[in-house]
Amino acid sequence: MTIDLGADPLALERQVCYALSVASRSVIAIYRPLLEPMKLTHPQYLVMLALWEREPRSVKELCEALRAEPATLSPLLKRLEAVGYVTRTRNARDERSLMVELTESGRGLRAEAEKIPYRVVEILGMEVAELEQLHAMLSRVIAATA
Numbered sequence: 001m002t003i004d005l006g007a008d009p010l011a012l013e014r015q016v017c018y019a020l021s022v023a024s025r026s027v028i029a030i031y032r033p034l035l036e037p038m039k040l041t042h043p044q045y046l047v048m049l050a051l052w053e054r055e056p057r058s059v060k061e062l063c064e065a066l067r068a069e070p071a072t073l074s075p076l077l078k079r080l081e082a083v084g085y086v087t088r089t090r091n092a093r094d095e096r097s098l099m100v101e102l103t104e105s106g107r108g109l110r111a112e113a114e115k116i117p118y119r120v121v122e123i124l125g126m127e128v129a130e131l132e133q134l135h136a137m138l139s140r141v142i143a144a145t146a
Contacts, residue, residue, distance in 0.1 A: 028042045034116050035116070037112075038109055038112060043072075047062060047066065047073070047076055048109065050062055050065045051100065052102070052110050052113070055100070055101050056099045056101035058091065058099055059073060059074070059097075060097065062077075067142075084105045084106070085102065085103060085106035085109060086101060086102055086106055088100055089101070
């Protein structure tokens with residue numbers, strides 16, 4: 001099979017990395033003002049999403065779910081603990097494992113956060129089906145690079 005990348009395979013606007021980078025920054029910028037009232041950054045929001053899905057979780061489980069390194073996740077968890085959204089405790093069965101659990105305040109934040117996906121869809125002005133297709137394609141990219 002021959003791959004045809006056109007006359008200029010290095011044209012910036014044709015690069016997947018360029019489109020992903022700009023799209024990522026642009027979408028995250030949409031979240032910033034939506035998350036500010038909750039005192040969350042986008043990376044902290046991703047941690048909260050993982051915990052709203054299932055808790056308690058070990059730091060290792062959170063790293064796997066978010067595809068993040070412990071060194072990246074640790075400061076996020078410290079800040080989430082400082083604002084009162086999570087607690088971190090040693091696992092009673094395995095002292096090496098640090099467990100993360102939502103506080104009542106963190107659980108209560110979910111009701112406010114449930115409005116965010118609707119606002120993002122409105123702001124993007126795209127159909128839900130289009131976003132689902134985009135998500136499926138990006139999931140394939142993630143799987144291919146894992």
